[in-house]
Amino acid sequence: MKTYLRFVFPFLFYILPLSLRAQQNQKVTGTIRDNKQTLPAASVLLYTAKDSVLVTTAMTDGEGKFSFAVGPGLYYILATSVGYDKVKTAAFQLNGSAVHELPAVLLKENTNKLNEVSIVASKPVLERKGDKLIFNIEATPSAAGLTGLEVLRKAPGVTIDHNENISLAGKNNVLVTIDGKQTYLSGAEVVNLLKSMSSSEIESIEIVNNPGARYEANATGGIINIKTKKSRAEGFNGSLTIGAGYNQRIQSNNSVNLNYRKQFFNVFGSYDYNRWPFQENLTIDRVTPGMNSKQLYFSQRNKDTSVFASNNFKIGTDFFLTKNHTVGVLFKGNINGFDQKGFSRIAIGDSFAQPDSILQTPSKNSSDRNNFSYNVNYKGVLDTAGQEITVDLDYSTFDGTNNANFVNRFFLPDGSFFKNGQIYRNFAPSDINIKAIKGDYVLPLNKMFKLEAGIKVASVKSDNNFVYENDINGEWIRDNNRSNRFKYDEQVSAAYTIVNVTAGKMSIQAGLRAERTSSTGNSVTTNQLTERTYTDFFPSMTLSRNFDADHVASLSYSRKINRPNYQNLNPFIYYLDQYTYNEGNPNLKPEYSTNFEATYLLKQKYSVAIGYSHTSDVIAQILLQNEAKKSMYQTVLNLASNDIVSLTFNFPVKVSKWWGMTNNLVGYHKQIQAPDLNGTDLNSKQFSASLYTQNNFMLSKQFSADASVYTSTAQIDGAFKVKSMLSADAGLRYNFPNQNGNLKLGVGDIFHSQRGRVFSTLPGNVYNLVQWGTSTNVRLTFTYRFGKTTVKSERNRQTGLDAEQKRLGGK
Structure with a gap:
């Protein structure tokens, strides 16, 4: 217990004073809607008007409302939702003195929108987002009916040798997580888990070659995250x-x-x-x-x-x-x-x-x-x-x-x-x-x-x-x-x-x-x-x-x-x-x-x-x-x-x-x-x-x-x-x-x-x-x-067991 307190007390004394800071930010509120109703789960992105730098993002609630808290400056908003065209608002000035309520942002349906499965099919096979390279399984019809291990063999830069050891760009000891959660399994047990999965369960594979401090330190070879499919409607x-x-x-x-x-x-x-x-x-x-x-x-x-x-x-x-x-x-x-x-x-x-x-x-x-x-x-x-x-x-x-x-x-x-x-x-x-x-x-x-x-x-x-x-x-x-x-x-x-x-x-x-x-x-x-x-x-x-x-x-x-x-x-x-x-x-x-x-x-x-x-x-x-x-x-x-x-x-x-x-x-x-x-x-x-x-x-x-x-x-x-x-x-x-x-x-x-x-x-x-x-x-x-096909997904939890199960036993 003494060992644990060495970490807990510094954490508490470091964080609590910071949470008592005085806020100088101004609250910005608004609503996203179409010509019939408000739109829940719409994406709202806030940019600086001067150089188009992304400041923050938000998602509308069940009533189509959103809010930000930002400092003074000149901004504009870019609003999007599935099946609608993107809309960029006029620039607006914040002076930091009161709540700023924006006019309702009206989205128009995309008249050329594809059906649902076509949208999935048009998703790129590979995407680069921040420190991740994302391999989208739904964009790969030949992956249907494979095991999770067979799908992983197709991921770029991933090698699985004759003993079923997984390496990434030549580096061994890769940490494999499921939905951001460490399995705590050994290499052999991770392989068995992937064999037990079907490609129909997998949405994408995220590859992180050089993970930062928030990730588990037990990952000298990088991290491979298997992201499973989620439901998206109420x-x-x-x-x-x-x-x-x-x-x-x-x-x-x-x-x-x-x-x-x-x-x-x-x-x-x-x-x-x-x-x-x-x-x-x-x-x-x-x-x-x-x-x-x-x-x-x-x-x-x-x-x-x-x-x-x-x-x-x-x-x-x-x-x-x-x-x-x-x-x-x-x-x-x-x-x-x-x-x-x-x-x-x-x-x-x-x-x-x-x-x-x-x-x-x-x-x-x-x-x-x-x-x-x-x-x-x-x-x-x-x-x-x-x-x-x-x-x-x-x-x-x-x-x-x-x-x-x-x-x-x-x-x-x-x-x-x-x-x-x-x-x-x-x-x-x-x-x-x-x-x-x-x-x-x-x-x-x-x-x-x-x-x-x-x-x-x-x-x-x-x-x-x-x-x-x-x-x-x-x-x-x-x-x-x-x-x-x-x-x-x-x-x-x-x-x-x-x-x-x-x-x-x-x-x-x-x-x-x-x-x-x-x-x-x-x-x-x-x-x-x-x-x-x-x-x-x-x-x-x-x-x-x-x-x-x-x-x-x-x-x-x-x-x-x-x-x-x-x-x-x-x-x-x-x-x-x-x-x-x-x-x-x-x-x-x-x-x-x-x-x-x-x-x-x-x-x-x-x-x-x-x-x-x-x-x-x-x-x-x-x-x-x-x-x-x-x-x-x-x-x-x-x-x-x-x-x-x-x-x-x-x-x-x-x-x-x-x-x-x-x-x-x-x-x-x-x-x-x-x-x-x-x-x-x-x-x-x-x-x-x-x-x-x-x-x-x-x-x-x-x-x-x-x-x-x-x-x-x-x-x-x-x-x-x-x-x-x-x-x-x-x-x-x-x-x-x-x-x-x-x-x-x-x-x-x-x-x-x-x-x-x-x-x-x-x-x-x-x-x-x-x-x-x-x-x-x-x-x-x-x-x-x-x-229904517009349901929000369950939350993607990253539990506390994300680093130990990888090592339960193994080859």
Whole structure:
């Protein structure tokens, strides 16, 4: 508690005096309407008349009214609403002496407006807004029927390797959030969560390469925010999605979203069920080191057939206590199951051509994962100047089980039985509880200065038990040398403050975040205790200059941390077969990164960004070989450093009235150094590039199509290199004339070229790995919308659990 008070008291003593300031601003009020009625949810933007600099924004309430509080000056207003033309008012003078009420602003309906689905389809595939690059899924028909992970593969600059690790512009340890909320899941669990989602749930993917102080510090590789769809009308409305696909087996994705909103409350919920069968193939050719014994050659072929089924649901309520005070409750759940049948064949001998023996390992693997989260939140708008406070209380539980059986048998090259190898099974239950409280405060001082501050306290308790049993003469006997129980407790206390300064066309945002971490890792079986306590400061700064409406430039800096996930700290050994295993590392240290990025935006469409990041104590997955056991194993180590210089271009092209192109090109140079990695110096360098291009075709009012290509050159990661990759998708969309639904046909990985090809960059560690699956597929998705279509959405909550769930377990 004393640790928490160190952050709470400075926050209170810093903020409370500021909130008592004297306001010199003048209140401006007005109404937005058409020729029949007032318009709720209309956007109102206030500009300075002298240089057209945006001062502030507002949205009209249920009666079409809006208000600002600004200092003296000459201004004008730009008002907009869906289905109406924009209207710019005449300039008006404020002298700061009294309330200024503007004449009603009259909007005219857009006589050339498209139907609802056409408006969605015309949304750009990529948008640059501030520090975010936004990838709009609705503008991509070929994304229909995909899982969330498959959609993420299409996002520009995002790479998902053969182990399903997510990287952004060459940087690992990316923080993935859902609707701005941290999942607190490990890398592996985030991947499972994305697999359980359907593209029909996703509105857009937001990519933040260099997040500032208000974001979690645990994001050395940047942030990817998955923004889910929201309802937008008062009364009752919803949508239904039914989808099916084929990738050698039948896939299914189905969802329903409901929303009911009245004057004083809003109730919303969703449910989806997805079933994704798939097949994965893996080949590994490796040569064991032969310093103390002769070399052996292993040629491994794996084939895994799996079924992943998931149930996701969400239910929540917002209570509008007054116009400016809202209390909300949110409950979310994810229940999924995974069944896998695998077969591994390893040819072992003095050469690849002439094996001496063959190891065959049939296996079964099943797992169940349940994740539930509970959130209570409050938002209060304290005055018309924009002073507001938000508070979140969160509790999340995660429990999972993983059961596996392996039978190792050796055969001679002619196929005759030779002998039994190890026959074993394991059980791995996991139980994790997370609690968090988060508060954020915004205090506009005047039109030039705004202060932000916040605190957060989070606690994570993880209990993982790994039970390993051998089959000895038909009886299962516990192997205490391989079984292990691992308990991990962590507390993180954080506070941040941000100063925003706007002077003419120049804006500055400077922030500082402080985080104190206390953790205890306890390997109960081996009585190995690892305790750590450390405090870090994470400064950030962004300078932005609006030269005019067509030219915007910015420069940003930040420092970040990435803490090891809970499962990687667990020292247990998990065997995949007799010669392949995973091993944890309780001695992992957090990594730290320093990041710079300069961005130039032209005409709100074209952008170029140059970035540099330096990461120390890099957390990296490494494939090594154990000479004594003749085994290959995967573990996680700290490498000395990782330096990346990147250049990113985003340039849409309008080929014709009906044909538009979106292009994103990323090029970067990466250097990884580790002076003593497994007794060898690693100094790996590589220039890499990736190109994502999408063609959108408006064939008619009802029909649209798209075709996209993603290609990347060779990349390095840790102590291995990933060879070039190519993937192509296409889709066709039909919008129903009544505007209430659409039908989408998508084809993924048309050329069946989406496969990972990996080889070692560490001298003496010789292996070549190729991994591919049933990525080529055909999908048909039907979406139907019902009820009112002008409803306001439920509030997009950013709960206090946005940083810890990422690290619940993992690869």
